[in-house]
Amino acid sequence: MSNNNVTRRGVLKSGTVAGAGLAIPTIFTASSVAAYTNEPGAGSVKFGFNVPQTGPYAEEGLDELRAQELAVEHLNGMGDGGMLNTFSSKVLDGTGILGREVKYVTGDTQTKSDAARASARSMIEKDGAIMITGGSSSGVAVAVQALCQEAGVIFMAGLTHSNDTTGKDKKANGFRHFFNSYMTGAALAPVLAAQYGTDRKAYHLTADYNWGYTTEEAIRASTEAMGWETVNSVKTPLTQTDFSSYVAPVLNSGADVLVLNHYGGNMINSLTSAVQFGLREAQANGQNFEIVVPLYSRLMARGAGENVKGIFGSTNWHWSLQDEGSQAFVRSFGTKYGFPPSQAAHTTYVQTLLYADAVTRAGSFAPCAVAEALEDYEFDGLGNGKTLYRGDDHQCFKDVLVVKGKENPESEFDLLEVVEVTPVDQVMYDPAHPQMGGAEATLGECNNGA
C-alpha cells in the first residue's frame, strides 16, 4: 500500500505549491511530501463531520452537527470554552490544534452505509479531512470505520450502540466513546431486578438487524443471570410502523415484562402500541406489567410523549447531570442554540475534543500516533466521570446512566430522570467476550495511509 490515497490538498491550500507558477505541472509521487494521508499544512486542519441530515435520524444528526461546530469554536478559542475548562487534560488552550486553525466540512450519511462512505470518501479525497466523526447508527459506523481504516484516517464514532462497532468489527483506526449493548445490559439488569424483582418473565420485541440482535443478546444474558426468564422473543422488521400485531399477543403469553429492543421511530411506535394495548396498566402473574426500553434517546422519546413515563432504560449521557463538565457543556450549547444538547451531541462533542487532545499530546496528526495517544488513556471532566479509552478494543469505559421516563416533566426537554449511575466496574468486560466477537476479532494494524 505504498501510494494509496495520496492526497495533498492540505499542502496545496496552505500555499506551498501555489507559488510554484502556473505553467509548471507538478506531479506528486508516492513518497514525496506526506508521511500519512491528508497531512495538514501549517495553517489549518480539516475535520469531516459525517452525520445523517436526511432520513429518520436527521434530528440526531443535526444535533451532532451543532455540537461539532461548537467543539470547533471552542478549539479555536471562540465562545466560552465549554468542556475545555473542565477536561482533565489541559493541553488544549483554544489556539487550534498544534497551532493550526480547525476547519470542518460536513456531509450527509442518509443513514445508509453507501451514502455514508461516499460522503466520507469525498471528505478524505476532495477536502483533505484528517479525521471523520459522527453518525447515528451502527451500520453506518461499521462501514465508515472500515473505510477510515483503509484510507488511513482516524474515525471517531458518533452515536453507535451495537456491540459490533468495537466488537467483532473493531478497527485500529476507529474509536468509540458511546456505550454499547453489553454495557446497557450490565447496567440495566441490576436496577430492573431491584425494581421489579427477580421472578420475572420477559418478552422481547427485537428490531430485526444487527443492533437489535446484540442488544437482545446482552439484555437476555444480563437479566437471565439475575434470575429472569425469557418467555419469547419476536423479531420485527425495521420498516414496521404499526406494532399492534406484535404487541397484542404479549399480555397472554405468560410474560410480565416487555423489553423493546427498538430505537428511534421503531421505539416510538412500538411503545405507543404497547401503551395503547394497556400493557402499562396491566397485571400479569400477580405483578404489575412492566415495559423496558434498553436504549433511550431523549430526542426520540419526545415523539412518544406521555408514553415514556416511568419506563426504564439506559442512556450515554443526559443534560441534567450535575457534574462540572456536563454543566459547562449544557451551558455553552444552550446559550448558543437555546435548548439542551442530546446524548448524540454530547458524544460527538467529546469525541472531537478527545481527538484534538490526543493529537496535541502526541504532537502529530499521524493516525498511528493519535491512536497511540488515545489508547489506554484515562481522563475526566467530560461529563461521564472517570473514563478509560481501552487500548484493546478502542471502547470508552465509563459509568452508565440508568434512566426512567419522568412522571412530571417541567419542560419539553425534561423527559428523563437519572435513576442510577452504574459504576464503570460493573459494565467492564473482557475484550475477548463472546458478545464482542470472541478472541477472533482483532483491531488489526493501525494505518497511516499514504
Next chain:
Amino acid sequence: MTDQTTQTPIAAASASSSKGGMFGLAAKDTTLFLVVIGLVIFAPFILNPFPEGSAMAQFNAGYPDLMQRFVIFGILAIGFNILFGLTGYLSFGHAAFLGVGSYAAIWSLKLFTLNVIPAILFAIVVGGFFAWVIGKISLKRSGIYFSILTLAFAQMSFAMAYSVLTPITGGETGLQIKNTDNPLIGGPTDGSIGRANLFGAEMGNSFELGIGNWVFTFNLGYYIAAFAMIVAFYLSIRIFRSPFGIMLRAVKSNQNRMNYTGLTPKVYTLYAFVISGMYAGLAGGLMVAMDTQVGPERMFWTASGEIVIMTILGGAGTLIGPVLGAGSIKYMENILSKINKDVLHQWFAMLPDGLEDVVVEFAYIFVGKQWHFTLGIVFMLVVIFLPGGLVEGAQRVSARFGRKKKATDTTDNSASTSAE
C-alpha cells in the same frame, strides 16, 4: 451530442458501405462514442474546473469516489435503459441485481482472490442469473403488474439481506474485507486488511497533477471503472443498432404483431432483462471493487427508484441520456449535501451583514440538509419543461446555438428525428 435518436436511417442496400464509421459503428454513433471516450478520459480535468481553495472549489467533482460513482451509475443506467428504453418494461426492482452483484463480488474478494477481475466477472454472472430467475417469473405479466412483481422480488431481497440472511450478507452492517479473511489466492500474510487490486495495483492508487492552483487526480480505480463503462456503452450502441435492438423496440411498439410475425416477444424481453441484469451486476461488482463494502440498503426500493429516475431524467430510450441522468443525480447528492451554512457565509461574505444573513438563510433552503428539496424540484422542472429529459434540453440548447451549422448539414441527414 444531438443525435441521440433510436431511429437511425438504415442505409439503402445499394448505398456503399457506411461512411466514416469506426468500430463497426455508423458515422454519427462513432462521433458520439469518441466524444464519450474523450469526456471519460479527461474527466479529472473537466470535473475540476475550479482552483483549489477558491470558493467555487466546492463544486469540483473531480475526486476519485465521485468520478467512480458517475461511471458506475452510468453503467447501471445504460443497462436499465436497454430494458426500459427499448422494450418499455419498467422494472422497479433493478437495485436487487446491483445488490446481488455486489455481494457476489465481495465474497469473491473475501474467499477467492483480491484481484478485481474475477470479482467483477462473478458479479456479472450472478446478476445475470438472478435477473433470469426473476425475469422468468415477472415476465408472465406486463405493464404495472410486471413492475410490481419486480418490486416485490427486490423488496424481498432487501428484507432478507437486512435480517434473516445476516450470516451471508452481514445484515445491516454489511460486508467488508477483514484482516481475518484468507482468500485462496494471494491474500495478505501479515495480518493486514486485504485490498482489492488489479494484478497487484490497488484501486486507490492515484497520481496527482498540480498545475498552478489546480490539482487533478488520476485514479486507477476510476480508469478501470471508466474502461468498463466505455465497453458497456459501446455494447449498448451495438445493441441499439442491431436486429435484436429493433426487436426490443418492436416489443414496446406492438407485441401482438410480433406474435403474428412469428416472433416471441417474451423471450426477447427476457434476454433484455437478463442483459440489463448483467449490467447491474457489473455495476455492483465495480462498486465493490472501488469501495470494498456492501450494505443491504443498496437493494431498497428507493435505490431501484433512483435508477428509474436517472433514466427518465436523462432521457429514456436515448443512448447518452441515462448516463447524464445518473451523473446529475449523483452530483447533486454528493455536492449539494456538503454545502453547509459555513460555506454559504464564505460565499456571500462580500454582502453587507444583514443582507448576507438573509441570502444565506434563503440559499440554505436548497442545500445541506435540505438537498432533497432541490432534488425534488429538479425532477419536477425537468419533467415539466423537458419531456424528453436532459438530452432534449441539450438538443434545444444546441439547436439554438448551432442552427447555422445545421443548415449546411441538412443534406447529410434530414431524417434525424428527435429522441424519444
Next chain:
Amino acid sequence: MDQIIVQILNGLDKGSAYALIALGLTLIFGTLGVVNFAHGALFMMGAFCAVVTSKILSSSHKVVDETRTDFLGNPLEVDVFYMQDWFGETAGAAIMDWAVPLAILVSIPVMILIGFIMERGLIKHFYKRPHADQILVTFGLAIVMGEVIKYYFGANPIQTPAPEALSGRVDFGVWLGYGPNAIVYPMWRLVYFFFSASIIAAVFAFLQFTTFGMVVRAGMADRETVGLLGIDIDKRFTFMFGLAAAVAGIAGVMYAPIVSPAYTMGMDWLVLSFVVVVVGGMGSLPGAVLAGFVLGIIESFASMPGVVNLLPGINQIIIYVVAIAILLIRPRGLMGRKGVMED
C-alpha cells in the same frame, strides 16, 4: 382462538388504512389515468393536519415562574395555553384533548384545496403524458412535500394522542364469551376501523347513487365517450382529485394517534399502497378495498410470534409473497380490468 380474533382485528385495522389509501389512489388513477406517487405524501399531509391543529389549539404564551429554573439555571418560563385562558381550565384542556377529531374538520377543506391546486397546477398537464413522466413528476412533488414538512416540523415523529376518552380499551372477550382480559383492544383503533369503513362506504355510495358519481363511473369506464356527451368531465375530475386528497387526508388525521406522524411517512406508504392497488387490480375500487383488507389481515397473521418463530423473516416479506402469488394466479390482480396499464 382469542389470539386469532385479536389478529383479525389488527388486520382489519391495518387493512382499513391500506384500503383508504388505495381507494384514493384508484380514484385518481381510474378517473384521471394518472399514477400519483404523491399519494402517500397526501396521507402524510393529512397526518400533519392533526399535528398542526393540535399545535394551534395548544398555542401558548410564556409566564415566568420565579420559583423554578430551566436547564440553564434561568427562571423557568411556563407555557400558559390560550385555550385555557379563554375557556377556563377544564374546557380549555378538553378542547386541546380533542385536537385529533377536530383536525378532521380542518383537514377536509385543507386537503381538498391542496388537491385542487395539485390537479389544476400540475397534474392536468400530465394527462396525456406517459406514465413514466407522471411517476417522475409526482415523485418529485412527494419529495418536495416531505421536505417542506421536515423544514417546519423536523425529522422526528411527533406524538399526536387520541382524546383521553377514546384512548382506553374495550374488553372484547367478554362480549364473545371469553373471560375478562382475554381480548382487550384499544378503543381508538376500533374508532379508526369504523370511521374508515364508513368513509369507504360513503365513497361507494357517492359514486353509486349520485348523478355526479354516475358520470364519474362512466368516465372511469370510458373517458372519451363521456366527453362526447358534452359533459364537462374535466371539472368533475378536478373535484375527484380533491375528493381523493381529502380521503387520504382524513385517513392520515385518524391514523396520527396510531403511528406518530413523521415526514418519512409519505415514502413509507408509497410502495405499500401501490402493492395494494395492483394486487386489487388496476382501476378497480372494490378490488383496492378488498386487497387492503386481505393484505392487512395476512400481514397480521404473519406477525404472530408462533408464525415468526416457525418461519423466521416471514413477517418481513409476507406482503410481497402474497402479492406475487396473487398476481401469478390472477393476471390482473383480484378484480382488475383487462387492458388497464398492461402495457
Next chain:
Amino acid sequence: MAILSVKGVNKRFGGLQALGDVNLDVVENTCHAIIGPNGAGKSTLLNVLVGKLIPDSGSVVFDGQSVLGRQPHEINQMGISRVFQTPEIFADLTVMENMLIPCFAKRDGAFRMHAIESVRHEKDMIEKAESMLAEVNMLDKREMTASSMSRGDKRRLEMAMCLVQEPRLLLLDEPTAGMARADTENTIELLKTIRKERGLTMAIIEHDMNVVFSLADRITVLAQGMPLVEDTPDNIKGHPKVREAYLGEAQV
C-alpha cells in the same frame, strides 16, 4: 390440393355456440373467402386458425400438420400470416424497420440473439425489404415513422410485412374495412397482382361483396357459427340461403 383443412370445429363461449361443426378446405393457389353476417363466427374461426383460440373439438390441419395447441408465433413460422382488421404495425418504428422485422423472423426463426451485428450490414434483408416496399409503392416512405402515415398506407405496410415473409397462406381480416373507394380498388389490384406473380394462397374475411367477388375463387358462407354453403362466387350470388341470412341481418 387443400393446404388448410378444417374439420368439425366447435367452439362455445358459455352458452353461445360460436362455431358449430365448421368444415373448410383452402386449396393451394386459390383465394377462399369467408363471408357472413355479424356474429356469424368469422373472426372466431380466424382466431382458431392462427392459434389465438383453441376449439373445443375438431381439427385444423395446415400442410399436413395440426395447428391446434400451437402458439401464434409457431403457426406463423409454419407459413400462415395474418392481416388484421385494424392495421397491426409497429407504430413507433420506421417503415423500413417495420419491414425488416418480418424478414428477420423469416430468416432467424422465433428468436435469435443477434445483438452485436449491425442492422446496416444486413444487406440481403434490406434488399428484400426494399423490393417489397417497391412493389407496394412505398419505397419513398422508408424512413417515415409508421404512426405518422395514413390509414391506407398503414394497411399497405401491414400487407407488405406479411407478404415479405412469403407466407404459404395469407389470412386477411376485412382488409379494406374503413378504406376509401380508391384505396379499396388499389388494394384489390395489389392483391391480384401479387397472386398472379407469386401464386399466393389466401383466405379472406370480408363484408364488401365487391372485394369478395373480384378476388375469391371459392366462398364459404357462415351463419350463427354454422357453415351455410360453400361454392364458387357465381353460385353464391344467387343462393337463396345466403340472401336469407343477409336479409335477416338487414332487418335487425
